[in-house]
Amino acid sequence: MSTGKLPPAADGLQLNFCKTLACRNFGLSDEKYYLLQDSDPSRPGLVCRECGAFPPLLNNQGVIEELSRLKQQDSGNLAACNTEGCEAFDKPVLTHREHYHAFGYSGERQRYRCKHCQATFVDKWSNANPKLDIQQRLLGLLFTGHPVREICRKLHINPKTFYDHLEQIAARCRNKLASVDARFLQLAKENPLASALTTLQPRSDNGVMWLTTGDAEHGYVLLQNINYSSDEEKPEDIEDVYAENARLMPDNFNHFTDSFESNPEGLLNQVNEKYKEVLSRSNVEDLYTRPIHVDYPSKGCLIRPQYAAYAQYLRLKELTEGWGDLKVYLPQEPLLRSAIISVFKDRLQEKQCHPIYVVQNAQWLEHDSAGSIDIMLLSWWRDRWAFTQKGQAAKAICHLGKESGSEAEWLQQATTTALEDYQDRFHLHFRSLIDEPRRRLRPGGLLPLLDIFRAWNNLCHQNSEGVTPAQALGLARHPYTLANLLA
Ligand SMILES: [Zn+2]
Numbered sequence: 001m002s003t004g005k006l007p008p009a010a011d012g013l014q015l016n017f018c019k020t021l022a023c024r025n026f027g028l029s030d031e032k033y034y035l036l037q038d039s040d041p042s043r044p045g046l047v048c049r050e051c052g053a054f055p056p057l058l059n060n061q062g063v064i065e066e067l068s069r070l071k072q073q074d075s076g077n078l079a080a081c082n083t084e085g086c087e088a089f090d091k092p093v094l095t096h097r098e099h100y101h102a103f104g105y106s107g108e109r110q111r112y113r114c115k116h117c118q119a120t121f122v123d124k125w126s127n128a129n130p131k132l133d134i135q136q137r138l139l140g141l142l143f144t145g146h147p148v149r150e151i152c153r154k155l156h157i158n159p160k161t162f163y164d165h166l167e168q169i170a171a172r173c174r175n176k177l178a179s180v181d182a183r184f185l186q187l188a189k190e191n192p193l194a195s196a197l198t199t200l201q202p203r204s205d206n207g208v209m210w211l212t213t214g215d216a217e218h219g220y221v222l223l224q225n226i227n228y229s230s231d232e233e234k235p236e237d238i239e240d241v242y243a244e245n246a247r248l249m250p251d252n253f254n255h256f257t258d259s260f261e262s263n264p265e266g267l268l269n270q271v272n273e274k275y276k277e278v279l280s281r282s283n284v285e286d287l288y289t290r291p292i293h294v295d296y297p298s299k300g301c302l303i304r305p306q307y308a309a310y311a312q313y314l315r316l317k318e319l320t321e322g323w324g325d326l327k328v329y330l331p332q333e334p335l336l337r338s339a340i341i342s343v344f345k346d347r348l349q350e351k352q353c354h355p356i357y358v359v360q361n362a363q364w365l366e367h368d369s370a371g372s373i374d375i376m377l378l379s380w381w382r383d384r385w386a387f388t389q390k391g392q393a394a395k396a397i398c399h400l401g402k403e404s405g406s407e408a409e410w411l412q413q414a415t416t417t418a419l420e421d422y423q424d425r426f427h428l429h430f431r432s433l434i435d436e437p438r439r440r441l442r443p444g445g446l447l448p449l450l451d452i453f454r455a456w457n458n459l460c461h462q463n464s465e466g467v468t469p470a471q472a473l474g475l476a477r478h479p480y481t482l483a484n485l486l487a
């Protein structure tokens, strides 16, 4: 229940404040700057007394929980000290070598000792993969679009064994990626990033969105997560943002009856149409608070998308601590805007963070220079957009920090295409698995596939010049084969 106060900070994190950069209250979390109301759930809980903005409330503890879930998924299976409270706790050997001594072997596997607490542990991925042969064949079949049923038949395994293999392959892939990711964070400091957001299974209305962030130019994917948890249960009741399980989505949607797809002509209309859709949400950061059809997954629990997005950008913040300027290109989506602005508020105020919306039509040629530029202030937020047009090709950008002066440069450089292509390729490669009728309401089985695909994309997938994203960034000397991934 609300107490007329902001949701309490968690681990020093307080994300409830005015998110209008030019406002005096930007980033301030003192209740006196806001009107708080909780009697009418259809109205915003927080209104800025200075600028009238109505940022939705967030449960800070819920964001922290989602962040630790994300970290657990990314590095939970890497060899690391597991003594709680130890300085090296949870710091993988692969990326934090300085905390450990090599300490003999256990069978073929490397053993380590923590320098701080003296605990010893074994790196279970340090031996040669005894299942290399079958897993390589399995991956080969999977990447060539064979349905699970057929793969099982060809390899004489049952579906349970298939998914066990998939889990193990995913774990090896995460292990391979951990050290390459660390090099990425060292070497790609100057590079712009991009995010892309789409549904995990385009033919299923199961409510699972998939957010990815990576190198905008070469498409090296650094972070990805989905707003779904396979080992939590959906809450029965709708609860407010102060409740303990505020981040979990109940099966309660404002289903629409007659669907209307409007496909407005021209980029300006498209951008305006998007703002209209956004304002039809009762919570502008939550895509599921407008009339929408959702078939809730039959197992597990949907996470409110804002918790997944804030968690990913908090992770990005931790990882890019040592970076200078941070440029992030985004699709026009206030969920991502709010998450970035909130998480990077200090760097935004120091003008070291540049979130930029990018919208372009299919005719636009990547990296083409801008023609003449029209500036327009759009929507309730008075967002400052720059539009350009070249024949049929059109593109628009909007610096969310309201900086100006470099529009031509941003119009030429800003792009989210590499990340969108990554997601499209995933949908294409694994169409038969993603669209399996039984799979539509069971997204959990796709989780290992996401890790495998990220590894394949970064290390194996070659562009038209035969170069992988990792090679293009100087993180690898040659493309990896599937066997290299699994070794
Ligand atoms: Zn304000």
Ligand SMILES: [Zn+2]
Binding pocket: 081, 082, 083, 086, 087, 088, 089, 114, 115, 116, 117, 118, 119
């Ligand atoms: Zn330790």
